[in-house]
Amino acid sequence: MSNDIKKANLFTSGPIFLPLIKFAVPILGALILQSLYSAVDLWVVGQYGVTADISAVATGSQLIMTITNIIIGLAVGTSVMIGQNIGAGNRDAAGDVLAAGIKLFTCLAVVVMIALPIAAPSLAGILNAPADAFEKTVGYVRICALGGIFIIGYNLLSSIFKGMGDSRTPLLSVAIAAVLNIIGDVAFVKGLGMGASGAALATVISQAVSVVICLLIISRRGLPFEFSVSKIKKKQGGNIKRTVKLGAPIALQSILVNISFLVITSLINDIGLTESSGLGVAEKLCGFIMLLPAAFSQALSSVVAQNIGAAKPERARKALLIGMLSSFALSLVVAYFAFFQGQLLASIFTRDTAVMAAAADYLKAYAIDTLLVSFLFCFIGYFNGCGYTLFTMIQGIIGGILIRIPVSIIMKSIVPVSLFRIGLATPCSSIVQLIFCLVVFIIKNKKTLPVKADKV
Numbered sequence: 001m002s003n004d005i006k007k008a009n010l011f012t013s014g015p016i017f018l019p020l021i022k023f024a025v026p027i028l029g030a031l032i033l034q035s036l037y038s039a040v041d042l043w044v045v046g047q048y049g050v051t052a053d054i055s056a057v058a059t060g061s062q063l064i065m066t067i068t069n070i071i072i073g074l075a076v077g078t079s080v081m082i083g084q085n086i087g088a089g090n091r092d093a094a095g096d097v098l099a100a101g102i103k104l105f106t107c108l109a110v111v112v113m114i115a116l117p118i119a120a121p122s123l124a125g126i127l128n129a130p131a132d133a134f135e136k137t138v139g140y141v142r143i144c145a146l147g148g149i150f151i152i153g154y155n156l157l158s159s160i161f162k163g164m165g166d167s168r169t170p171l172l173s174v175a176i177a178a179v180l181n182i183i184g185d186v187a188f189v190k191g192l193g194m195g196a197s198g199a200a201l202a203t204v205i206s207q208a209v210s211v212v213i214c215l216l217i218i219s220r221r222g223l224p225f226e227f228s229v230s231k232i233k234k235k236q237g238g239n240i241k242r243t244v245k246l247g248a249p250i251a252l253q254s255i256l257v258n259i260s261f262l263v264i265t266s267l268i269n270d271i272g273l274t275e276s277s278g279l280g281v282a283e284k285l286c287g288f289i290m291l292l293p294a295a296f297s298q299a300l301s302s303v304v305a306q307n308i309g310a311a312k313p314e315r316a317r318k319a320l321l322i323g324m325l326s327s328f329a330l331s332l333v334v335a336y337f338a339f340f341q342g343q344l345l346a347s348i349f350t351r352d353t354a355v356m357a358a359a360a361d362y363l364k365a366y367a368i369d370t371l372l373v374s375f376l377f378c379f380i381g382y383f384n385g386c387g388y389t390l391f392t393m394i395q396g397i398i399g400g401i402l403i404r405i406p407v408s409i410i411m412k413s414i415v416p417v418s419l420f421r422i423g424l425a426t427p428c429s430s431i432v433q434l435i436f437c438l439v440v441f442i443i444k445n446k447k448t449l450p451v452k453a454d455k456v
Contacts, residue, residue: 058280
């Protein structure tokens with residue numbers, strides 16, 4: 001790696017509000033563009049495909065998103081460790097963390113590319129994919145899975161950039177790839193009539209471009225710490241264990257939380273094709289709705305990690321408060337459109353009035369949840385940055401498994417069946433998680449316990 005190494009973006013001194021916002025905005029932009037991958041898939045098949053294609057992309061993308069969220073969870077371990085080492089001035093140790101991450105995520109990519117295509121039919125069956133859309137769902141999942149190396153590679157590279165305080169590079173790479181994804185969707189779905197499979201192929205190609213762009217930028221700019229191929233050849237067992245220790249709880253939480261949403265998908269798929277398609281449209285819109293608090297969560301994770309590494313827990317807590325207030329203020333606008341303009345938003349993805357009405361009904365519940373997670377996600381970002389990833393897993397399990405699933409099952413049993421009532425399971429779980437986070441935060445600060453920084 002070049003000796004002309006660019007300095008990392010440090011958040012350990014000076015103002016907090018503007019640097020946090022400047023860091024969060026590119027993260028939000030990247031998240032929006034990433035969500036456009038599957039959203040554009042859904043929009044194109046909604047315009048040029050059949051209803052079965054919509055259902056296939058909706059159900060198949062849920063599975064792929066589950067895998068992606070697991071990878072993102074594990075990547076948090078890499079991001080936090082790099083951030084804490086940079087904050088503490090341990091640049092050589094940060095390079096070892098990166099080497100460990102490359103080894104770990106390469107192995108994961110191989111597993112995904114082999115296992116998921118084999119398991120695709122069984123998983124589609126578990127999700128009650130409608131009979132008319134079953135084969136299309138399986139095909140969508142298999143194509144995306146075979147491109148798993150690029151999905152995993154991008155998320156690893158993104159976590160590295162965020163750990164060193166750079167949120168603009170992931171935005172640049174994903175912006176270029178998003179444009180290519182749109183072009184690919186139109187070419188494969190409209191031009192070649194490939195339906196859901198064409199949408200999946202366009203997604204994989206665009207993700208590959210993201211990875212290439214990130215690697216080219218790293219090659220040209222260098223990294224804010226020492227890194228070379230020799231570090232990969234070294235034994236990195238200790239760093240891999242620490243990465244897994246930090247990231248596994250978040251990944252497990254992602255699995256369980258996504259299982260709860262997959263259960264909801266299965267429940268609604270069982271109602272009928274219109275409801276299944278309406279849920280698919282609503283979930284794509286919900287993905288965008290949740291991006292704002294998610295961006296603040298990721299930004300806080302990196303900002304807090306650096307300040308914990310620099311032994312400045314007070315700044316970390318101040319960043320949490322600023323993040324919450326900013327996230328809530330902006331989420332008010334998003335919640336309004338989700339609750340009162342649901343059909344208008346749904347019309348972006350489908351021309352079927354029945355599907356639009358079903359999607360709008362489900363969106364009202366998410367409008368409520370948007371306000372709750374503006375606080376909850378900031379808490380999660382704070383605890384992750386502190387290294388308390390086991391706690392974030394516990395609160396996620398409580399909300400996702402013990403609350404969301406039972407409530408959704410109960411709501412489905414009420415006749416007539418309402419997607420709004422089923423959707424209320426999500427804000428119910430957020431309320432419980434938020435209370436749990438607040439109690440734990442108060443207890444830890446009351447006892448003045450030291451924040452747990454990860455030392456390498």
